[in-house]
Amino acid sequence: MSSNETQGGAGAAFQTWMCLICGWVYDEAAGAPDEGIAPGTRWNDVPMNWTCPECGARKDDFEMTVI
Numbered sequence: 001m002s003s004n005e006t007q008g009g010a011g012a013a014f015q016t017w018m019c020l021i022c023g024w025v026y027d028e029a030a031g032a033p034d035e036g037i038a039p040g041t042r043w044n045d046v047p048m049n050w051t052c053p054e055c056g057a058r059k060d061d062f063e064m065t066v067i
């Protein structure tokens with residue numbers, strides 16, 4: 001059971017999210033310490049009221065991106 005990583009597994013790879021407005025990138029592995037988001041914070045765990053530090057866009061304006 002412990003070897004089956006599916007949804008929300010702790011071993012899932014970190015992802016990056018990019019602001020569609022200004023291009024600012026949120027890296028789950030790095031977090032956003034200056035914004036109060038600890039490194040390793042999943043996008044799903046980022047508060048809904050959090051906004052882009054560059055342009056103020058909401059989470060809805062971010063899109064998952066693969067680097």
Ligand SMILES: [Zn+2]
Pocket residue numbers: 019020021022023024052053054055056057
């Ligand atoms: Zn932005």
